[in-house]
Amino acid sequence: MIVEFTVNGKTERLEVSPTETLVHILREKLYLTGTKEGCGQGDCGACSVWFNGKIVNSCLIWAGKLQDANIVTIEGLGSLTALHPIQECFIEAGAIQCGYCTPGMIMAVYALLKENPDPDEKEIRTAISGNLCRCTGYNVIIEAVKKAAEYFKEHREVSL
Ligand code: FES
Ligand code: FES
Structure with missing residues (x-):
């Protein structure tokens, strides 16, 4: 399936499998490796990102939920040269x-x-x-x- 969503203000259009998780897509397809995957089951918070204005565990968000979503990751807060x-x-x-x-x-x-x-x-x-x-x-x-x-x-x- 193709999904279109926004990450850190940039529109992304990607082919994904509905069972892929947001943390996987962020890290492996968009190379936003600031977001970490720890437990992969919603227990550790290492994968926390903003999703439509709310903090979520991105390991629990399936690709099927991404259409039109607005996502902010740690890379959207600060950069190496301008920390938040x-x-x-x-x-x-x-x-x-x-x-x-x-x-x-x-x-x-x-x-x-x-x-x-x-x-x-x-x-x-x-x-x-x-x-x-x-x-x-x-x-x-x-x-x-x-x-x-x-x-x-x-x-x-x-x-x-
Ligand atoms: S990786 Fe632990 S809560 Fe997502
Ligand atoms: S887990 Fe190492 S600094 Fe928090």
Whole structure:
């Protein structure tokens, strides 16, 4: 089947099999390898992307759902030469170790701060509860999220 959808503002038209997953299409057909595949069954959050304005696990989205979808991946937030402020805050807080969880984690944090610009620790923990990190112990991630929230409070001209 042919599907047409938007990824990071660019229209894509691809031949896909209905049983292919979005994470596979992103990584193997569009070469957007920032999105990671971990468990492949909706448990780890490594594959989190924005799908029609909502955060989803892209390993659970079948190609058959892609027609006219609007998708944002980590590559749509920042680039190697212009990191997104949330990415900068993760680096400053030392919240990245192996980095495998980081793209999905940042997409989840982006979703949180868009909805709730001043989250408390409990709200942060709840927001990232679907994103597993095997390296950091989470405390530095919480610190990074608090830094990012502060950043956006101080730089109101920068919209999420
Ligand atoms: S790879 Fe999608 S939730 Fe783990
Ligand atoms: S930094 Fe390694 S899994 Fe999170």
